[in-house]
Amino acid sequence: MLxxxxxxxxxxxxxxxxxxxxxxxxxxxxxxxxxxxNEQPGRTGxxxxxxxxxxxxxxxxxxxxxxxxxxxxxxxxGSTNTDRTNYWEVVPTSALELALWLESDRMGYLxxxxxxxxxxxxxxxxxxxxxxxxxxxxxxxxxxALTDSLFPPDHPYHWTTIGEIADLERxxxxxxxxxxxxxxxxxxxxxxxxxxxxxxxxVALVRRYFEEIPTGAAIxxxxxxxSPLTPPAEKGEGVRLLLEDRVELPRLxxxxxxxxxxxxxxxxxxxLADVLTGGKTSRLYRKLVYDTRLATDVxxxxxxxxxxxxxxxxxxxxxxxxxxxxxxxxxxxxETLAEHGPEEAELERGLAQVEAQFVYRLQTVGxxxxxxxxxNAYNVFAGDPGFMAQDRARYRAATVDQVRxxxxxxxxxxxxxxxxxxPTGALNLALADSIPAEVS
Amino acid sequence: xxxxxxxxxxxxKVPTVHxxxxxxxxxxxxxxxxxxxxxxxxxxxxxxxxxxxxxxxxADRPGLAALTADLLDEGxxxxxxxxxxxxxxxxxxxxxxxxxxxxxxxxxxxxxxHTEDGLALLAEVVAQPRFDQADLERVRELRRSRIxxxxxxxxxxxxxxxxxxxxxxxxxxxxxxxxDESLSQLTVDDVRQFHQTAYSLRSATLIAAGxxxxxxxxxxxxxxxxxxxxxxxxxxxxxxxxxxPSADVPAARVVLVDxxxxxxxxxxxxxxxxxxxxxxxxxxxxxxxxxxxxxxxRLNRSLRExxxxxxxxxxxxxxRRLPGxxxxxxxxxxxxxxxxxxxxxxxxxxxxxxxxxxTPELDLARAALTRGFARGFETAGQVVRSxxxxxxxxxxxxxxxxxxxRVEGIGASAVTEAARTHLHADRAVAVVVGPADQLxxxxxxxxxxxxxxxEI
Numbered sequence: 001m002l003x004x005x006x007x008x009x010x011x012x013x014x015x016x017x018x019x020x021x022x023x024x025x026x027x028x029x030x031x032x033x034x035x036x037x038n039e040q041p042g043r044t045g046x047x048x049x050x051x052x053x054x055x056x057x058x059x060x061x062x063x064x065x066x067x068x069x070x071x072x073x074x075x076x077x078g079s080t081n082t083d084r085t086n087y088w089e090v091v092p093t094s095a096l097e098l099a100l101w102l103e104s105d106r107m108g109y110l111x112x113x114x115x116x117x118x119x120x121x122x123x124x125x126x127x128x129x130x131x132x133x134x135x136x137x138x139x140x141x142x143x144x145a146l147t148d149s150l151f152p153p154d155h156p157y158h159w160t161t162i163g164e165i166a167d168l169e170r171x172x173x174x175x176x177x178x179x180x181x182x183x184x185x186x187x188x189x190x191x192x193x194x195x196x197x198x199x200x201x202x203v204a205l206v207r208r209y210f211e212e213i214p215t216g217a218a219i220x221x222x223x224x225x226x227s228p229l230t231p232p233a234e235k236g237e238g239v240r241l242l243l244e245d246r247v248e249l250p251r252l253x254x255x256x257x258x259x260x261x262x263x264x265x266x267x268x269x270x271x272l273a274d275v276l277t278g279g280k281t282s283r284l285y286r287k288l289v290y291d292t293r294l295a296t297d298v299x300x301x302x303x304x305x306x307x308x309x310x311x312x313x314x315x316x317x318x319x320x321x322x323x324x325x326x327x328x329x330x331x332x333x334x335e336t337l338a339e340h341g342p343e344e345a346e347l348e349r350g351l352a353q354v355e356a357q358f359v360y361r362l363q364t365v366g367x368x369x370x371x372x373x374x375x376n377a378y379n380v381f382a383g384d385p386g387f388m389a390q391d392r393a394r395y396r397a398a399t400v401d402q403v404r405x406x407x408x409x410x411x412x413x414x415x416x417x418x419x420x421x422x423p424t425g426a427l428n429l430a431l432a433d434s435i436p437a438e439v440s
Numbered sequence: 441x442x443x444x445x446x447x448x449x450x451x452x453k454v455p456t457v458h459x460x461x462x463x464x465x466x467x468x469x470x471x472x473x474x475x476x477x478x479x480x481x482x483x484x485x486x487x488x489x490x491x492x493x494x495x496x497x498x499a500d501r502p503g504l505a506a507l508t509a510d511l512l513d514e515g516x517x518x519x520x521x522x523x524x525x526x527x528x529x530x531x532x533x534x535x536x537x538x539x540x541x542x543x544x545x546x547x548x549x550x551x552x553x554h555t556e557d558g559l560a561l562l563a564e565v566v567a568q569p570r571f572d573q574a575d576l577e578r579v580r581e582l583r584r585s586r587i588x589x590x591x592x593x594x595x596x597x598x599x600x601x602x603x604x605x606x607x608x609x610x611x612x613x614x615x616x617x618x619x620d621e622s623l624s625q626l627t628v629d630d631v632r633q634f635h636q637t638a639y640s641l642r643s644a645t646l647i648a649a650g651x652x653x654x655x656x657x658x659x660x661x662x663x664x665x666x667x668x669x670x671x672x673x674x675x676x677x678x679x680x681x682x683x684x685p686s687a688d689v690p691a692a693r694v695v696l697v698d699x700x701x702x703x704x705x706x707x708x709x710x711x712x713x714x715x716x717x718x719x720x721x722x723x724x725x726x727x728x729x730x731x732x733x734x735x736x737x738r739l740n741r742s743l744r745e746x747x748x749x750x751x752x753x754x755x756x757x758x759x760r761r762l763p764g765x766x767x768x769x770x771x772x773x774x775x776x777x778x779x780x781x782x783x784x785x786x787x788x789x790x791x792x793x794x795x796x797x798x799t800p801e802l803d804l805a806r807a808a809l810t811r812g813f814a815r816g817f818e819t820a821g822q823v824v825r826s827x828x829x830x831x832x833x834x835x836x837x838x839x840x841x842x843x844x845x846r847v848e849g850i851g852a853s854a855v856t857e858a859a860r861t862h863l864h865a866d867r868a869v870a871v872v873v874g875p876a877d878q879l880x881x882x883x884x885x886x887x888x889x890x891x892x893x894x895e896i
Contacts, residue, residue, distance in 0.1 A: 020480075022480050022818075023814060023815075023817070023818045024455045024457075024814050025814055025815055025818065059445075060445035060446070060448075061448060064736065064745065066734075066735040066736045067736050067804070068448060070734055070735065070736055070804065070807075070808045070812075071451070071803070071804045071807045071808060071811075072451050072807070072811055073455075073807060073808060073809075073810065073811020073812035073813070073814075073815070074811075074812065075812065075815060090815055092451075092452075092454075092455045092811050092812075092814060092815075093455065094451060094452025094453065094455065095451050095452065095811070097449040098448065098449045098450075098451060101445070101448060101449050102448075105445065109445075120748075121745065121746070121748045122748075123748075124747075124748025124749070125744055125745075125748050125750070125751060127773075128704070128748070128749065128750050128751045128771075128772070128773055129751040131703045131704045131751075131771075131773065132704060132750075132751045132771050133751075135703050135704075136594060136702055136703055136704045136706075136771065137593075138589070138592045138593055208443055209443055212441070212442045212443065246592050246699075246701075247589075247592050248588045248589050248591060248592055249585065249588065249589060278529075279525055279528075279529055280513075280521055280522070280525040281522050281525045281526050281529060286522070289582075290521070290578070293578060293581070296582055296585045296586070296589075316589075318581070318585060319585060319588070348530075349526065349529045349530060352529060352530055352531065352532045353529060353532050355532060356531075356532025356533075356534075356550070356551055357532070359481060359482065359483060359551060360483065360534070360549065362481055363481060363483065363818070363819040363820070363821070364818055364819060365818070
């Protein structure tokens with residue numbers, strides 16, 4: 001379904017090409033295997049701030065990257081998470097060379113153009129992104145409170161990708177230069193072209209622009225400074241946290257550390273999340289929103305990341321109800337699943353959804369989660385752009401027994417973080433015995 | 441050997457884009473059918489287009505169109521909500537219901553091997569909803585909770601105050617979710633009555649794209665819709681019957697909603713502008729690209745890339761059947777609120793002459809539109825939405841094929857003229873949701889008349 005060729009240049013750059021001539025466009029997608037997990041405590045937010053700087057010009061095109069690409073009719077963007085940073089353009093076929101010229105120029109020649117003025121401007125932009133997406137958004141600080149508590153202070157997932165305000169304010173241009181030199185080189189990157197190209201000439205064009213870029217030193221290993229990167233075998237006691245916020249209705253977050261992306265149990269936890277909250281037939285939607293009407297919404301997901309996963313269940317209390325009521329129903333349902341497992345029919349329903357999603361995801365060549373992004377994800381995280389077949393097989397292999405076992409072993413009281421976000425002053429709506437969370 | 445980087449590669453010629461062939465046949469039930477073959481993946485996408493949206497809400501019942509739409513998938517005549525969603529889930533279907541100002545769309549994506557089952561479920565959802573009293577009460581309470589929740593979402597508050605300020609007493613003057621007061625009074629009879637007129641299949645168009653061919657799909661659609669109830673006669677868009685919105689300038693052009701302690705101000709700046717069928721539509725697209733419609737527009741470059749006041753701002757003409765708003769949207773750090781508003785108004789004014797569009801700006805805007813056009817028809821979902829746009833605005837069938845030559849024909853004078861005709865900095869309203877104690881002085885010095893304070 002997702003045919004490709006893969007070539008590795010001498011400098012270590014992985015080049016993946018996927019051919020599809022139905023639309024006269026090409027997706028260019030570059031992954032750098034660096035994210036906020038590669039940052040140090042006290043220096044958080046740098047990976048994401050750096051992503052912004054990649055759009056501000058390079059040695060041979062020392063002005064914004066949006067201008068030439070929008071003039072070419074491209075859509076473009078980038079994003080940073082804990083594990084990786086990606087950059088993409090979708091261009092008309094005739095602008096492929098332009099896109100490769102620009103991507104190679106910022107991979108090879110960024111620093112001569114990276115000035116203090118650009119750095120300071122984009123730091124202001126990022127601080128405003130933080131205000132808009134976290135500080136000024138209802139429930140916006142939940143993620144920070146959760147990761148802060150799920151992962152110990154020296155674990156690379158302890159902080160969020162947007163970073164601490166104080167760290168962003170203290171970051172320097174020299175930090176950005178060092179970050180580029182350490183992490184942005186061909187051997188730490190994966191380039192995928194998807195769309196109206198043929199592999200042979202596409203690879204030739206990539207060679208023309210990327211082969212001259214020197215490889216870099218091996219990436220420093222990510223260490224959790226002594227903390228195990230997989231969930232601790234002995235989970236500690238659970239914790240109950242509380243945040244007051246400018247919200248109308250209280251919301252409960254339950255979170256657990258779980259197996260990492262592609263590890264045993266990862267796909268089974270996706271299926272468990274579907275049984276719990278996937279659509280209106282799911283167990284918790286029916287119980288909380290449909291039958292008892294204790295909640296206005298409920299959702300669950302397995303967040304599959306490279307070093308560790310974490311499973312979250314979120315529910316908002318309907319007016320007049322407390323989070324203790326919600327917690328009771330959720331725990332009861334998880335316990336029932338841990339005892340009896342799901343029905344076969346529930347897994348079949350979940351699998352039908354998963355199988356369809358695998359097809360729907362193939363509809364676009366570019367952008368976030370398009371075909372080019374998937375090929376890079378499989379290449380970077382599984383070491384194989386063709387991993388999709390195995391990825392799908394993981395879901396087909398999920399069984400009633402496996403999901404039952406996961407509900408019992410992963411979603412117990414041990415190691416659980418429960419966060420209540422309540423309207424300012426309405427502490428009585430939170431889970432009993434919660435302690436204030438510290439977020440900045 | 442190093443490549444020569446002294447010159448950036450050229451762009452080649454503008455790609456020729458032909459919109460795929462649309463085939464049209466009416467079903468015997470009166471439902472109009474349009475299909476587009478879009479092969480490649482085993483996926484089909486259906487969209488049922490209904491020419492009524494929130495502007496068809498009765499004046500004393502805002503929120504009725506959206507409540508009705510929300511109840512469509514809460515069970516049908518023959519299936520409970522659980523049974524209905526079980527059936528959708530088993531074929532991996534995605535159901536989407538959207539209530540816009542002038543139209544409602546119900547879309548369903550499924551795998552092509554489930555074409556007939558998927559279409560039958562779409563028909564059941566649209567034509568045979570259960571509208572049970574208990575379901576209405578449950579869904580109504582969920583929507584009332586959402587209204588309550590929206591009071592703390594700065595963008596939602598700004599949107600509401602903006603439309604209320606621009607369109608007082610007009611069908612465009614409320615958001616589709618309606619008001620708490622109205623929702624609390626809506627009954628099953630209201631919903632049933634609205635459904636009988638607004639969901640007449642004689643007024644609707646079924647659009648299908650993906651791995652299908654017209655003739656067999658037509659037969660499938662006949663089978664599926666043959667048994668469906670058909671009400672009333674073909675209905676005209678309700679908004680057609682009301683007068684165009686007033687262009688009067690409100691006395692208070694700054695409207696402030698206090699959000700104590702907020703670190704940013706959410707902004708909506710604009711005025712009632714222009715309808716989709718305006719003859720200078722393409723000039724307006726180019727104008728908007730230059731002013732605020734893309735990353736490298738004047739306003740985003742100024743407020744984000746030069747001053748660093750925001751994560752980003754955007755402007756848009758909202759093209760509707762009747763004149764929709766022109767607006768700037770964005771949030772800026774609280775201490776830069778006054779300066780940002782002044783900058784927006786200054787740029788809105790300057791582009792009509794003092795700093796008219798330059799040749800490089802014009803080339804960039806036209807190229808972004810024409811060269812990016814092909815990206816708009818990659819997926820079956822994009823294709824059905826494009827056809828829906830043609831249907832909604834009753835545009836010529838070759839509208840998309842005319843797009844590139846039309847945009848290429850827009851010169852600087854046409855852009856300036858469009859700005860003079862349709863952009864009015866002197867009557868723009870600024871809605872600000874932010875910390876009043878920090879904002880009052882900043883806003884008073886703007887010289888925009890009295891400031892109005894609103895509470896939500």
